[in-house]
Amino acid sequence: MIAMKRLITFALLTLGVTGGALAAPRIVDAQQKPELTIALSSFSAETLDPVLQGHNVKYYLSLMFDYLVGTTPDGQPSANGGLATRWENSSDHRRWTFHLRKGVKFHNGDEMTADDVKFSLERAMGKRSTTGYAGPLRTLIQAIETPAPDRIVIVTKESTLIIPTYLSRALSTEGVVVPRKYIEANGDDVFARKPVGTGPYKFVEQVTGSHIKMTAVDNHWRIGVPRYKNVTFKLVPEETTRIALLRRGEVDVADVSRERVKELEREGFPVHTRREEAILSVWWVLAPDGWPAPMKDKRVREALNLAVDRAEIAQSIFAGHADPAPIPLGLSWAFRDVGFKVTPEMAYPYDPARAKRLLAEAGQGSGFALDVYAFQLPGLPEGKAFAEALAGYWEKVGVKTKLVPVDYPAFRKLWVDRKAPGVVGYYNIANRSWIGAYALLEKMAYGPSKLNDTVNDPEIDGMIAQVMRQTDREKINALMRNIFTRLRSEHYGVPVVYLHSPYATSKTLGKWNPGSVMYDLFLDELASSK
Amino acid sequence: MIRFAGIRILQSLIALAILSVVVFALARATGDPLHMILPMNATAEDYANARAYLGLDRPYVEQYLSFVGRVVQGDFGTSLRARRPVLELIQERLPNSLRLAVFAMTVSLAMAFPLGVIAAVNKGRAVDRIAQLISVLGQSLPTFWVAIVLVEFVAGRLQWLPAGGISGFASYVLPGFTLGWFVVAGMMRLLRSGMLEVLDSEYVKLARVKGVVEYRVVWLHALKNALIPVVTFAGIYFSILVTTAIVVETVFAWPGLGRLAYDGITSRDFPVIQAVVLVTGVIVAVVNLCVDCLYAVIDPRIRYAR
Numbered sequence: 001m002i003a004m005k006r007l008i009t010f011a012l013l014t015l016g017v018t019g020g021a022l023a024a025p026r027i028v029d030a031q032q033k034p035e036l037t038i039a040l041s042s043f044s045a046e047t048l049d050p051v052l053q054g055h056n057v058k059y060y061l062s063l064m065f066d067y068l069v070g071t072t073p074d075g076q077p078s079a080n081g082g083l084a085t086r087w088e089n090s091s092d093h094r095r096w097t098f099h100l101r102k103g104v105k106f107h108n109g110d111e112m113t114a115d116d117v118k119f120s121l122e123r124a125m126g127k128r129s130t131t132g133y134a135g136p137l138r139t140l141i142q143a144i145e146t147p148a149p150d151r152i153v154i155v156t157k158e159s160t161l162i163i164p165t166y167l168s169r170a171l172s173t174e175g176v177v178v179p180r181k182y183i184e185a186n187g188d189d190v191f192a193r194k195p196v197g198t199g200p201y202k203f204v205e206q207v208t209g210s211h212i213k214m215t216a217v218d219n220h221w222r223i224g225v226p227r228y229k230n231v232t233f234k235l236v237p238e239e240t241t242r243i244a245l246l247r248r249g250e251v252d253v254a255d256v257s258r259e260r261v262k263e264l265e266r267e268g269f270p271v272h273t274r275r276e277e278a279i280l281s282v283w284w285v286l287a288p289d290g291w292p293a294p295m296k297d298k299r300v301r302e303a304l305n306l307a308v309d310r311a312e313i314a315q316s317i318f319a320g321h322a323d324p325a326p327i328p329l330g331l332s333w334a335f336r337d338v339g340f341k342v343t344p345e346m347a348y349p350y351d352p353a354r355a356k357r358l359l360a361e362a363g364q365g366s367g368f369a370l371d372v373y374a375f376q377l378p379g380l381p382e383g384k385a386f387a388e389a390l391a392g393y394w395e396k397v398g399v400k401t402k403l404v405p406v407d408y409p410a411f412r413k414l415w416v417d418r419k420a421p422g423v424v425g426y427y428n429i430a431n432r433s434w435i436g437a438y439a440l441l442e443k444m445a446y447g448p449s450k451l452n453d454t455v456n457d458p459e460i461d462g463m464i465a466q467v468m469r470q471t472d473r474e475k476i477n478a479l480m481r482n483i484f485t486r487l488r489s490e491h492y493g494v495p496v497v498y499l500h501s502p503y504a505t506s507k508t509l510g511k512w513n514p515g516s517v518m519y520d521l522f523l524d525e526l527a528s529s530k
Numbered sequence: 531m532i533r534f535a536g537i538r539i540l541q542s543l544i545a546l547a548i549l550s551v552v553v554f555a556l557a558r559a560t561g562d563p564l565h566m567i568l569p570m571n572a573t574a575e576d577y578a579n580a581r582a583y584l585g586l587d588r589p590y591v592e593q594y595l596s597f598v599g600r601v602v603q604g605d606f607g608t609s610l611r612a613r614r615p616v617l618e619l620i621q622e623r624l625p626n627s628l629r630l631a632v633f634a635m636t637v638s639l640a641m642a643f644p645l646g647v648i649a650a651v652n653k654g655r656a657v658d659r660i661a662q663l664i665s666v667l668g669q670s671l672p673t674f675w676v677a678i679v680l681v682e683f684v685a686g687r688l689q690w691l692p693a694g695g696i697s698g699f700a701s702y703v704l705p706g707f708t709l710g711w712f713v714v715a716g717m718m719r720l721l722r723s724g725m726l727e728v729l730d731s732e733y734v735k736l737a738r739v740k741g742v743v744e745y746r747v748v749w750l751h752a753l754k755n756a757l758i759p760v761v762t763f764a765g766i767y768f769s770i771l772v773t774t775a776i777v778v779e780t781v782f783a784w785p786g787l788g789r790l791a792y793d794g795i796t797s798r799d800f801p802v803i804q805a806v807v808l809v810t811g812v813i814v815a816v817v818n819l820c821v822d823c824l825y826a827v828i829d830p831r832i833r834y835a836r
Contacts, residue, residue: 045611046611047611047613127580127582128583135573138575189614192613207785208612208614208619209623209785209786210785234695238681238694238780238782238783240678240682240781241681241685244685244694245693248685409562409563409798449573451573
């Protein structure tokens with residue numbers, strides 16, 4: 001009996017404590033919050049040093065740092081958004097002079113000069129760097145000169161047009177400017193833990209696995225007086241939790257899955273979408289000496305394309321937040337830059353009957369074995385469901401598919417080592433401007449790159465080689481258009497869908513265009529008072 | 531007792547040494563971390579540079595000896611992913627896991643003890659059936675499901691408690707309950723069966739015959755003798771709660787050791803994987819040692835037997 005009384009007392013005490021917590025008032029009005037809080041499913045490597053990051057996530061870096069060349073929200077180089085207010089090139093396109101914004105200071109009070117820009121670029125090209133485009137810059141840049149504190153000259157080994165875009169916010173983080181004196185005095189490790197930049201927000205704290213917090217500078221040339229005193233990025237891997245935080249008013253922006261968009265919209269949460277943020281692209285692993293059979297036969301590649309019902313995949317797997325893609329490796333944000341028009345004839349119809357005929361013509365009427373590697377990817381929680389659907393479509397036309405569940409690094413090793421010729425893998429390749437698309441093609445569609453090549457076509461190799469040397473933009477555009485056309489006509493891969501990425505926001509956040517800059521959310525608009 | 535503790539410590543050190551070899555070998559057997567660190571368009575030269583910079587181009591034996599040499603000095607190396615000293619990451623995460631585990635264990639002990647004892651004393655009655663239902667649900671409902679339901683309804687819809695992250699006492703309630711419920715269930719069942727056995731023993735009957743008050747018979751004499759399996763269970767589960775609460779830490783955005791391990795595994799971050807496994811090994815060894823010592827306190831016959 002006494003035991004029972006103690007139990008009841010304990011239960012009442014527990015209820016009392018919980019009740020107290022429940023009764024505490026919660027502030028949910030965004031107007032009262034001096035804080036912008038963004039909940040994301042992944043921070044990628046979670047490192048704050050731009051040279052150790054950048055090929056996946058730029059969200060938080062772009063608020064703390066400035067790039068040498070800024071961009072508009074749709075990724076076009078802009079003299080208003082970066083540290084260079086203007087730039088010009090020599091007639092042979094080998095000397096690029098950048099004029100720097102005056103009076104810009106780092107968060108520790110040091111003035112930003114050409115020395116910092118030179119130091120940053122050399123650091124980004126250094127051996128420690130893992131940024132997306134360090135390799136091509138190492139190959140291309142011959143010298144970096146600093147004739148004046150507000151001027152920097154980049155000399156290249158060959159004529160090129162790519163320098164401003166490579167050093168802009170449009171691509172990776174090679175163009176991020178970091179403080180030379182601070183890093184030389186404190187070392188790389190201290191900088192990575194307590195980064196100092198020139199951006200509108202300065203670093204406050206990072207708790208790995210939890211959050212990154214930054215606070216506004218008084219005024220910044222990029223966005224004026226920042227609208228929020230603090231910005232916090234919260235790492236919340238589970239979507240249910242991100243949505244619960246949004247409902248509770250604890251976060252203002254959260255990345256959400258495509259399948260929960262309707263539910264959130266019904267509840268009145270605005271959902272902003274980055275359209276065509278990635279292309280879901282499928283390819284076959286090449287053999288050490290090129291195309292393996294039977295994919296060596298163009299008819300087989302076409303048949304495998306025709307066997308896939310892209311519209312159904314877009315609707316049933318991606319909840320309608322995707323559109324069929326017609327061009328292998330066809331990064332559509334580049335199409336507008338180079339004037340490439342996707343015609344209705346380029347779209348692959350869903351035609352299993354014709355697929356079967358083509359397979360029969362290619363001598364594969366009785367089918368062949370095909371391993372489909374199935375894995376999840378960041379931004380693609382539907383990965384395994386998609387792989388199952390893909391295998392199902394191919395089964396219908398007689399291909400004997402086998403699903404091989406792995407994680408992506410395991411597939412990538414097979415791919416680059418070419419140890420499993422003919423097997424199928426996929427990736428949600430981030431969309432990007434023409435120069436980024438070119439850099440991707442140079443790796444995934446260029447024979448000499450070997451490691452990642454998925455195309456093995458001497459004609460395309462020749463065109464890619466010409467793009468790098470070409471300085472006439474119109475000729476570059478024509479070459480790029482021809483590359484895309486040939487990728488489509490030869491069926492070098494299975495372009496499946498363009499993925500739209502939704503971000504739900506609090507009901508009071510207001511207007512926001514998340515833009516179309518690779519790996520960036522373009523939060524400037526939210527933070528800007530201009 | 532000291533000799534016994536010394537032998538157990540020596541055994542633990544040997545086990546940790548073997549563990550270090552196994553984890554070193556297995557981590558490397560799972561793939562190349564550079565495939566995760568470097569961008570998709572990295573060249574062969576980029577791979578070679580990164581491999582040399584990170585020391586992954588050295589022979590395995592050299593890498594292992596270097597790793598062991600540093601570990602004995604308290605240096606677990608640098609995370610390949612976060613590029614920070616692994617010890618720092620462990621120091622950041624371990625206290626969060628320990629706090630959550632202590633909270634969950636406290637909740638589960640506070641619930642399991644009264645429930646287990648009352649269920650045993652009231653065998654076959656309604657209260658026993660309710661306790662058994664709680665036990666069955668706790669062990670059969672998957673942790674991830676319980677966690678998601680609590681986040682969706684208690685935090686998201688009803689907005690009673692925080693959904694995730696560490697923000698004061700209230701933020702411990704949902705993850706602590708989710709973790710603790712499973713332990714409550716197991717512990718309660720063990721305690722109930724132990725109590726039933728003890729309550730039927732001769733010395734308990736003798737105590738009753740001698741007129742000892744019932745609550746003293748149950749809560750003092752019987753409970754103490756039913757504790758041995760419960761202490762073992764609690765010890766094992768405390769280690770598990772600290773080191774492998776991956777699901778709960780992921781759902782509740784809790785920056786603990788389990789998620790550090792998960793991130794390390796998915797990104798092939800060898801130094802992190804090795805450090806977490808070794809730290810886990812140390813925690814298990816220490817907890818087991820404590821449990822062995824507790825046996826002796828609870829039942830002096832165990833001490834004499836050794």
